[in-house]
Amino acid sequence: MSKNFSAPKITRRAGLKLLSGGLAAGFGTYAGILSAPAVLASDRTVIRLGAPAGSVPGIKTAIEEGLFQKENIEIELVTLAGGPNILAATVGGSLEVGYSDLFAWVGALDNGFDLTFLQSANGRGNSDFIIASKESGVKVPADLRGKKIGTAAHAQSKLRVTLYLEHFRIKPEDVEFVVINQRDTVGAALAGGQIHASIASDPNVAQWEKQYGVIILEGRPWQQVPEKTTTAGFFSTSTWLKEEPGRAERFVRAAREGASRYNGYSAEQKAAISLKYDKVDLFAIEKENPGVIKRMDDANASHSGAIDLEATSEWLKIAAAHKTIKNVIDLKPLLHSTALAATI
DSSP states (O other): OOOOOOTTTOOHHHHHHIIIIITGGGOGGGTTTSOOOOOOGGGOEEEEEEEOTTOOHHHHHHHHTTHHHHTTEEEEEEEOSSHHHHHHHHHHTSOSEEEEEHHHHHHHHHTTOOOEEEEEEEOSOSOEEEEEOTTSOOOSGGGGTTOEEEEOSSHHHHHHHHHHHHHTTOOGGGSEEEEOSSGGGHHHHHHTTSOSEEEEETTHHHHHHHHHOOEEOSSOGGGGSOTTOOOEEEEEOHHHHHHSTTHHHHHHHHHHHHHHHHHHSOHHHHHHHHHHHHOOOHHHHHHHSTTTGGGGGGOOOBOOSOOOHHHHHHHHHHHHHTTSSSSOOOOGGGBOHHHHOSOO
16 A cells, blocks of 8 residues: 655546555455455456445455455446435335435334345545635624535435534524525535535545635544444445345445455545546645645545444434434344344
8 A cells, every 4th residue: 555645746637547446456455355255257246336426436446456356256336315305216116226325214214115235335435525615704703693504315314413502602593494305506505605614525526625715624424423324325225235145245345355455545545436436536646735635535434344333322312302204213123134244
């Protein structure tokens, strides 16, 4: 795993070269993390995985590194907005696996959906911000009163903003929440005056600082979330799990190692993943704003291990107290064995 990069000197071409064979060579130390058994060609599995734009970097890393190929799995990434849409498509059979925030899953269970938690996908992360347009007049958190604040389609996004506001002694009812379905359109919504501020994450924020001149406000939403909690996961139906025993284990094994590798990447390597899979060119932005790529060191939310039940239950209690979910559910009976396994 190489750390010998100089962010101001690296180019877009060099970033893409990292993904053409240079990444895998540096990861011999990961070989024993999740040892995979031999898989026969006849066991090949195609998995349509639904996720919002710009998400699941661990999955993209696993694809890039050939980890799913090693498990004889072909991943087809399907871009959809919001956990509820993704989970509905999973139950409806349009997807085999859906990526969703935890609260959308709890809501789906309340509606009678058959969805099993396969693997923790994200922790609280440390790469989200509250940003404001330069025309909004918002310079500090207190200026958010009376403003329109963008959130993602999932309930967790609004809760994160709510907790951020409460931290700065702003009542949620003193702002107007506006749902922005596609996270990659937040910058344009700010520039167009549809909203005054929004929750957003790198690498998009870095791009919008240059493109639209957005302002990053004091404080970070992630700081209000329990440290070891799971905030999002991968889900499938019990029918899918029963049809082909063992494929959930193969999927999770590759997903975990992909997450572990992504978290261990240098900032430049993470920027290269964003460039190839999300079309966010931080290398171009770096030329005029040196240090932007280095912020990708903070993008390490991908989970590579078992769920922490205590921390995640605490997150559910916070959500229930804010009426984001109706009740705090007993997680353990709803988890596939892969979610709790220390190794697979």
